[in-house]
Amino acid sequence: MRKNITVTFLMLITLGSISYTVWTHISNIVYAQDGTKNNISSLYELANSGILAKILSGNLVNYLNESASILEITSMIPEVSNAQYADKINSSLHGISDSYDVEKRQIADSILKHAHTFEAITFLLPNGDMYMEEPYDRQLRLSRDNFAFRDYYQGAINTKQAFLGDVIVSSSTGEKVALISVPIYLNKDPSLLGIWSGTLNLSKFNNILQSLSLPNDLRVVYVDGKGQKIADSNSLLSNKSESFADLNSFKSGKSGKSGNTSEVINGKEFLVSYAPVNVLSKTWIVMVMMQPG
Numbered sequence: 001m002r003k004n005i006t007v008t009f010l011m012l013i014t015l016g017s018i019s020y021t022v023w024t025h026i027s028n029i030v031y032a033q034d035g036t037k038n039n040i041s042s043l044y045e046l047a048n049s050g051i052l053a054k055i056l057s058g059n060l061v062n063y064l065n066e067s068a069s070i071l072e073i074t075s076m077i078p079e080v081s082n083a084q085y086a087d088k089i090n091s092s093l094h095g096i097s098d099s100y101d102v103e104k105r106q107i108a109d110s111i112l113k114h115a116h117t118f119e120a121i122t123f124l125l126p127n128g129d130m131y132m133e134e135p136y137d138r139q140l141r142l143s144r145d146n147f148a149f150r151d152y153y154q155g156a157i158n159t160k161q162a163f164l165g166d167v168i169v170s171s172s173t174g175e176k177v178a179l180i181s182v183p184i185y186l187n188k189d190p191s192l193l194g195i196w197s198g199t200l201n202l203s204k205f206n207n208i209l210q211s212l213s214l215p216n217d218l219r220v221v222y223v224d225g226k227g228q229k230i231a232d233s234n235s236l237l238s239n240k241s242e243s244f245a246d247l248n249s250f251k252s253g254k255s256g257k258s259g260n261t262s263e264v265i266n267g268k269e270f271l272v273s274y275a276p277v278n279v280l281s282k283t284w285i286v287m288v289m290m291q292p293g
Helices: 002-017 020-030 040-049 051-075 102-114 136-140 151-159 203-210 248-254
Strands: 118-124 130-134 176-185 192-200 218-223 229-232 259-265 268-279 282-290
Touching (some): 040 218, 040 268, 040 282, 051 102, 051 218, 051 282, 102 118, 102 130, 248 259, 248 268
Antiparallel strands (some): 118 130, 259 268, 268 282
16 A cells, blocks of 8 residues: 555656646637637747757657656556566567556556656566456557567567656557556666556547647647657647658657758649657657748
């Protein structure tokens, strides 16, 4: 019980600022104190100058780093770092039964209840075998037992630190997700004990962008390092798969540059400002698109 209270306390402290900064910063510009639209021209100026893209990039870096911190902090709890029931792994369950290692599942559940950035928590053995996933029903829906081929597993091992994986299709839900993974070692012993991972709820990014209620001629997208859209401020387009890999703004952003350029997207001309999101050994890109005039 005390462990759950400790984890909950840590979560509340850590999560205090997640996703709050961007709303406060931009809403102060877009809305007056009474909630009415205010000074929209300032928002266009921010978009045109590239400042808006940089604000959003900085917020996303903080969001992902703080999410990783939750995993790093909890990975140090002894009940998390061991895999004492590894001999109880059942391939038909794609891991251990929920009647084993209850304390680890309780800690994972506490993270999920208080860290709304994650929709699932997993523990992989050093060889990549699934030990457990919480919620348990997701574990039961897995289509495979070993995940050593995933870049979030390989990246955590190669960098020996928190690593942001590629956007992938979940083996248990069929939805697009991205995992942050933390390798666990025994003190200074180089032997790997396991990989503690959190599955990011990508719909959260859509919710954050769409809560800004941007004007119709202003659109913001988050794009992964392969040019695939992660989130969209336009609710009508948020579920549409789009690639921005061929755009010069994407290529420049991926190379670590920020700036502005004109692009033709779906036959229409846009002024695009962009900024890289360099975090957890990955580069995502924020793109702000505005029609001229």
